[in-house]
Amino acid sequence: MKNHAWRPLIVVIGAIALLLSARAMVVPSDFGVNGKNFTYGFHRKGSIDDWKAFKVKYRGKEYCKECHEEKVTENLGSPHKAIECENCHGPAIDHPDNPAKLTVDKARELCLRCHAGLPYPQSQRSELPAIDPQGHNPDQACVECHNPHHPNLEAM
Amino acid sequence: MKSSRRQFLKKALAGGVVASLPLSAFRALSPAEVKASIGDDAVRWAFLVDTQKCVGCGLCVKACKLENEVPYDLPVTRTWVERYVETKDGKTHIDTPEGGRDGFTSPKIREEEIPAAEISKAFFVPKLCNQCENPPCVQVCPVGATYQTKDGVVLVDRTWCIGCGYCIMACPYGVRFFHPVHKTAEKCTFCYHRISQGLKSACVQACPFEARQMGNLKDHNDPVTQIIMTQRVSILKSEYGTKPQVYYIGLDEIVR
Numbered sequence: 001m002k003n004h005a006w007r008p009l010i011v012v013i014g015a016i017a018l019l020l021s022a023r024a025m026v027v028p029s030d031f032g033v034n035g036k037n038f039t040y041g042f043h044r045k046g047s048i049d050d051w052k053a054f055k056v057k058y059r060g061k062e063y064c065k066e067c068h069e070e071k072v073t074e075n076l077g078s079p080h081k082a083i084e085c086e087n088c089h090g091p092a093i094d095h096p097d098n099p100a101k102l103t104v105d106k107a108r109e110l111c112l113r114c115h116a117g118l119p120y121p122q123s124q125r126s127e128l129p130a131i132d133p134q135g136h137n138p139d140q141a142c143v144e145c146h147n148p149h150h151p152n153l154e155a156m
Numbered sequence: 157m158k159s160s161r162r163q164f165l166k167k168a169l170a171g172g173v174v175a176s177l178p179l180s181a182f183r184a185l186s187p188a189e190v191k192a193s194i195g196d197d198a199v200r201w202a203f204l205v206d207t208q209k210c211v212g213c214g215l216c217v218k219a220c221k222l223e224n225e226v227p228y229d230l231p232v233t234r235t236w237v238e239r240y241v242e243t244k245d246g247k248t249h250i251d252t253p254e255g256g257r258d259g260f261t262s263p264k265i266r267e268e269e270i271p272a273a274e275i276s277k278a279f280f281v282p283k284l285c286n287q288c289e290n291p292p293c294v295q296v297c298p299v300g301a302t303y304q305t306k307d308g309v310v311l312v313d314r315t316w317c318i319g320c321g322y323c324i325m326a327c328p329y330g331v332r333f334f335h336p337v338h339k340t341a342e343k344c345t346f347c348y349h350r351i352s353q354g355l356k357s358a359c360v361q362a363c364p365f366e367a368r369q370m371g372n373l374k375d376h377n378d379p380v381t382q383i384i385m386t387q388r389v390s391i392l393k394s395e396y397g398t399k400p401q402v403y404y405i406g407l408d409e410i411v412r
Contacts, residue, residue, distance in 0.1 A: 031300070034303075035303055035304050035305065035306060036304065036306065039294070039295055040291065040294050040295075040303060040304040041303055041304060042300040042303065043300050043301070043302070043303035043313055043316075044300070044313050044315070044316055047303075047311065047313035047315070047316070048305055048311065048348075050313075050314075050315075051311055051345060051348045051349060052348065052349055052352050052353075053349065054224075054348070054349035055349070056223075056349060056350055056353075056355065057222060057223050057358075058219055058222075058223050058358050058361055058362070060355070060356075060361060082364040082365065082366075083364045084361060084362055084364070086219075086362075087215050087218075087219070087362055087364070090222070091219075091222050091223065109258060109259075109261065112259065112261040113212075113213040113214055113215065113258070113259030113260075113261065114211055114213045114259070114364075116259075116260075116261040116262070118212075118260065118263055118278070119263060119272035119275060119278070120241075120275070120278035120279060121278075122277045122278060122279045123208075123210065123211060123212070123278060123279045123280055124208060124209050124210070124211050124365060125211040125212060125280070128211060133261060133262075
């Protein structure tokens, strides 16, 4: 072949080589089809492990029970047994190491999430004990009279 | 046979290429390897929402936001709870204040008082990513930053997402949003970090009424799978052909 054909060809080949080597450097080696097919599974495989390594913050009642057995046992015999400790006390994360103290939400608004009366007979909401937030001691915190760990209306 | 220098060099080059082909290109795969490469897995995660049991407390939304580090006070959320109130004049009132994060404590909907006597039906519907079998959000991603795992969960690779927003527009359920901190597409992961180590997802664990449950569709003895297989369940927007894997009990026609 003549020189005038070779010279631009070398430039093109060089550009392709440059592109390929740049791609090899930028694209992670575990990038490829890792799922059921190309359409849905084309990704970086390490991303799955990144997500698996995400920090768990809500530890569950069993974790709380390891130290606060008395409180958990009291709660498990009450109408509030289905409520997780962390719904009111906040996520445990690594408590007691981090955070050392959990903040308790004693606001009326927390109780009203379930106990503010709504006229919805088709929802299980209407089966819960309900109050009118404006009419039922509006300036007082619920916990001043009610024990959230073991609410008992008869004993009041 | 006569061979010129040029021909000799050509043949030598071709021979060299063939000889350098890695032997692994012809390796026979074991059945287990074939299974792994076509994505056969023992788990397919599915979600079951019982709208009859939901009371609209919003503890699931709160737990999700704190568990998954979704900015708490910004108008973004991976899951939310909608309130549907149909009145006797045929009107439908729908709202989800703050995504239901603080629950529903007032009968007012968008500042509008709705008299109890006027209500013909009212209920709550929790929503989250449907982890579709045919996820349109994954199809449109131009860079391969979002994908479906073998156990059926659609995830976003935050290091690879360029934030173009195609997937946010592609989702018929509106479950994706732009993460204000990471500047990437964000979505419900079914709490992949929790379910992959045997824990319940944050919203399932936080729900006191078992309105939210999760199960493995490939295990026919799984109680959630049993319900999905034997009871009357429905899915959202089946007309899109996305094959959502979040099943609902007690959906109504007015739910969109």
